[in-house]
Amino acid sequence: MKLIFLTQWIDAGDAVLGFVPRWVEGLAARCERVRVIALWSGDVAGLPANVDVRTVGKTGTVKRFLRYRAALKEAFADGFDTVLAHMVPRYALLAAGPARRAGAPSFLWYTTKGVDARLKRAEKVVKKIFTASPESLRIETAKAVVTGHGVDVAHFARTDEKPAKPPRLLAVGRMTPAKDPLTLLAALSILVSRGYDLHLDWAGGGLAAGDAGFERSVREQIEVGGLTDRVHLHGDVPYREIPALYRRASVLTSTSLTGSVDKVVLEAMACGRPAVTCNESFRPIFTELGPKAGWLSFEPGNAQALAERVERLLRMQRLDLDELGLQLRAIVERDHEVDALMARLYREMSGEMEGAA
Numbered sequence: 001m002k003l004i005f006l007t008q009w010i011d012a013g014d015a016v017l018g019f020v021p022r023w024v025e026g027l028a029a030r031c032e033r034v035r036v037i038a039l040w041s042g043d044v045a046g047l048p049a050n051v052d053v054r055t056v057g058k059t060g061t062v063k064r065f066l067r068y069r070a071a072l073k074e075a076f077a078d079g080f081d082t083v084l085a086h087m088v089p090r091y092a093l094l095a096a097g098p099a100r101r102a103g104a105p106s107f108l109w110y111t112t113k114g115v116d117a118r119l120k121r122a123e124k125v126v127k128k129i130f131t132a133s134p135e136s137l138r139i140e141t142a143k144a145v146v147t148g149h150g151v152d153v154a155h156f157a158r159t160d161e162k163p164a165k166p167p168r169l170l171a172v173g174r175m176t177p178a179k180d181p182l183t184l185l186a187a188l189s190i191l192v193s194r195g196y197d198l199h200l201d202w203a204g205g206g207l208a209a210g211d212a213g214f215e216r217s218v219r220e221q222i223e224v225g226g227l228t229d230r231v232h233l234h235g236d237v238p239y240r241e242i243p244a245l246y247r248r249a250s251v252l253t254s255t256s257l258t259g260s261v262d263k264v265v266l267e268a269m270a271c272g273r274p275a276v277t278c279n280e281s282f283r284p285i286f287t288e289l290g291p292k293a294g295w296l297s298f299e300p301g302n303a304q305a306l307a308e309r310v311e312r313l314l315r316m317q318r319l320d321l322d323e324l325g326l327q328l329r330a331i332v333e334r335d336h337e338v339d340a341l342m343a344r345l346y347r348e349m350s351g352e353m354e355g356a357a
Contacts, residue, residue: 001350002033002080004072004104006091010053011042015204016174018239019263019338020086022152024051026342027084035080037071039064068094076102082349084109089122096125107349111136111149113259128348132336135281136260145348150341151266151332156243158272158329163250166197167314170249170273172242172264173204173256175215175233180255180278182221186303187253189225191311198314199230200253203237203245246271251313254279257300261285270332272325276309278302285335289327 005024012021021044028034028048036053044053054074056067072095083099083106085092092108099106108122111132123129123141131137132149169188173179181202191198205211215233222231237245246252252268254277265275265282278300286293295312298305313321 001031001082001346002078003027003031003035003349004075004080004083004095005034005036005086006083006088006095007036007038007086008088009038009040009042010036010044011040012046013043013238013240015236015238015242018242019150019152021047022155022338023086023150023342026150026339027346029339030342030346033080035075035078037068037075065094069098072098076104080104083107084345084349085122085126087111089116089118092122092126093118100125105349107345109345111260113138115139130345130348132263133261133281138259147341147344147348149261149263149266149336150338151263151270151336152338153270153329153333155240156246156267156270158270158325159247161247163273164248166199167250168248169198169200169310170245170252170268171200171202171204171254172237172245172252172267173254173262174211175202175204175218176211177214178257179204180257180301181218183255183301183303183306184253185218185221185225185227185231187306187310188227188230190303190307192227192230194307194311196311196314199232200227201232201234201245201249203234203242205235242267243271246273249273251276251310253277253306253310255300255306266332266336269328272322272329274313274321274324274328276306276313278306285331288331289324292324292327 007020010020012018028051034051038055039058040055041053054071056064056071081104083095083104085108092106095106105127107128108126109130115138128143128145130145130147137144188200246268252273252275254262254265256262261281262279265277268275276296278298286296295309298309
């Protein structure tokens, strides 16, 4: 297989998509060649020799479209025979015509509950849509293939490092209403009022135009709540530096309202740290933990319940926490490991090519 991988950008140091080079590496281990077509690229020094990158730029709508089509035309002329679009249905749509004329099957990876007209149109032109969980793809389609996520368990390693003292909570993600930081701040206030010397690290800046305005309102809430010395907003943190934040945290808190399997929860689990989340897609993942499953879930927007879950974890004995950490990492290693996912994607795409032969 000679694979065209379409993504927003590829940069090992990026705070949001820093994992993409590891995905490409995993695919390249199974494909004859991989060509990445992205808006831009950063640190790609570690990519295998059978990978090359084409960038089309982030500006100039018409010119960017023409450069994108030129990059696709070049790839098909060079013998590439399969297309995988990562997260952006528009990329699958842009590739649909050239791929069809080249006889190349197209696929889409998509993991968010958002459904728009582009996703619906993309569903009609791709062979399969890969997704991390049933909740991560909210359209009815026979083309859905639930694969689990792809977490680099070597990068997010469990070590003997103990959480920091005084204890720290961690949240990772964009500073947007969908991440519901206000519920987390309310829970932190409850815990501080109960006498806990507790700090919160938030790793993640804004990406959309309105995110900066929302971040200002969050900062105002921090000040009003008397939490200025306890809440640390780090902004964007490079992918390579995120594991250290997980390991110094006592608990990852996820107030995200996105509904899909949030990869940051899995990353914390891989590091052996408990994660408390309101995301309903994690309830079946936690089921095998038995009674402990209830310690890690709460209803969206319920700051009181979040505070109670965190408090229970903070009061646990070290040996019990270590045992829970081992159980959580084992789930990620078994069901969400990056190379297992890349192997699954390769098999699924190869099967379609063989069927068309």
